[in-house]
Structure formats: structure tokens, C-alpha cells
Amino acid sequence: MTLRLRPVTEPDLDVFRRFASEPGLVGLDWSGYRDPQASARRFAADGYLGSDDGRLVADVDAGADRAVAGFLSWRSGLYGGTATHWEIGIALLPEWRGRGIGWRAQAMLCDYLFWHTPAQRIQAGTHAENFAEQKSLSKAGFQFEGVVRACEFRAGQWRDGYLYSRLRDDPSPLGEPAERLAVRF
Numbered sequence: 001m002t003l004r005l006r007p008v009t010e011p012d013l014d015v016f017r018r019f020a021s022e023p024g025l026v027g028l029d030w031s032g033y034r035d036p037q038a039s040a041r042r043f044a045a046d047g048y049l050g051s052d053d054g055r056l057v058a059d060v061d062a063g064a065d066r067a068v069a070g071f072l073s074w075r076s077g078l079y080g081g082t083a084t085h086w087e088i089g090i091a092l093l094p095e096w097r098g099r100g101i102g103w104r105a106q107a108m109l110c111d112y113l114f115w116h117t118p119a120q121r122i123q124a125g126t127h128a129e130n131f132a133e134q135k136s137l138s139k140a141g142f143q144f145e146g147v148v149r150a151c152e153f154r155a156g157q158w159r160d161g162y163l164y165s166r167l168r169d170d171p172s173p174l175g176e177p178a179e180r181l182a183v184r185f
């Protein structure tokens with residue numbers, strides 16, 4: 001199978017609209033219906049490649065099976081001082097989960113962001129019950145940092161989150177620093 005990260009194109013907006021309008025498709029991050037046209041407006045504005053946040057699409061080519069597997073996102077954050085960090089996220093369509101795509105795609109996105117931006121830190125948050133993402137982040141070279149108490153309101157109550165990070169000098173599970181937009185496995 002080949003996994004590629006590429007910029008968003010207009011047909012991908014259908015997938016984004018599905019995530020915004022099909023309850024639970026995105027998994028635990030479902031937070032109610034969202035404006036299904038927001039993705040078209042954002043795409044028209046900057047193609048989802050802004051200076052403070054962005055998205056790339058994960059494509060898979062598995063012989064006869066070529067498809068969009070999902071998308072990855074990043075946004076800028078600041079703890080103090082002047083230098084920002086990135087926070088990344090990922091959502092795969094259910095049929096592509098559990099096939100080794102999630103951890104590789106997140107490792108590739110980190111390599112891409114460290115290659116093209118001076119960020120020292122990339123962080124990712126997940127949920128206590130999201131074992132797939134916890135494992136996926138560890139395999140992508142992230143370290144568990146701790147529990148962030150009551151950081152998200154989801155499914156009727158405030159819930160704790162698990163915070164992970166990968167620093168520029170942490171080894172990439174995919175090899176030497178590089179712009180790695182495609183991997184075969």
C-alpha cells in the first residue's frame with residue numbers, strides 16, 4: 001500500500017461535509033452538526049493552507065483500491081514567549097482504520113512540519129478511551145506528557161484529555177529528517 005499526503009482539492013469537500021453532518025463518523029470528536037458549507041468557504045479562501053492552520057488529505061493506493069483515507073490538520077498554539085508550536089489532528093474514514101495508516105500519516109505530517117517550519121514542538125491531544133490514537137501517537141514518535149483535566153466538553157460532560165508531544169530532536173520512526181509525503185508499506 002502507498003500512503004500519500006497532499007493538499008485538499010474540491011472533491012475532498014464531500015468527505016469534509018460527511019464528517020460535519022454524519023453523527024459519529026469522526027469518532028469521539030463528534031460534537032454535533034456543523035455548517036456543511038464551512039469547508040467550501042475555507043477551501044475558497046486559502047485551500048486549507050493558512051499560515052496558522054491547515055489540512056492535508058491522506059490518499060491510499062492499495063492496488064485496485066485507490067481512495068481518500070481521511071485528513072490531517074494542524075494549528076498554531078502558544079504557551080508563552082514568542083515561538084509557537086503546532087497541534088495536530090487526524091480523522092480517517094472507518095474503512096481505513098486499523099490498517100497502519102494513522103500512525104504513519106501522523107509521523108509523516110510531523111516530518112513535513114519540522115522540515116518546513118522552525119517549530120520545536122508538535123503536540124496532540126486525545127481521549128482516555130481512544131486507545132487507537134494513543135497507540136498511533138506513540139508509534140508516530142510522540143511521548144505521553146500527562147492528563148489535562150476537564151479540557152473538553154464532549155458527550156454531555158467535561159472530560160479529561162491525554163496530551164502527547166514530539167519535539168524536533170525526537171527521532172522520527174520513518175527515518176532521517178526529510179520531506180516525506182509518500183510511504184510504501
Ligand SMILES: CC(C)(COP(=O)(O)OP(=O)(O)OC[C@H]1O[C@@H](n2cnc3c(N)ncnc32)[C@H](O)[C@@H]1OP(=O)(O)O)[C@@H](O)C(=O)NCCC(=O)NCCS
Nearest residue numbers: 027091092097098099100101102103126131132133135136
Ligand atoms: C485514531 C486513528 C487516527 C488511528 O489510526 P489507525 O490507522 O486506525 O491506527 P493504526 O493502524 O495506525 O494503528 C496504530 C496502533 O494502534 C493499534 N490500534 C488500532 N486500532 C486500535 C483499537 N481500536 N484499539 C486498540 N488498539 C488499536 C494498532 O494495532 C497499532 O498497534 P500495533 O502496530 O502494535 O498493532 C484512526 O483510527 C481514526 O481516524 N479514528 C477516528 C478519529 C480519531 O479518533 N482521531 C483522533 C482523535 S484524538
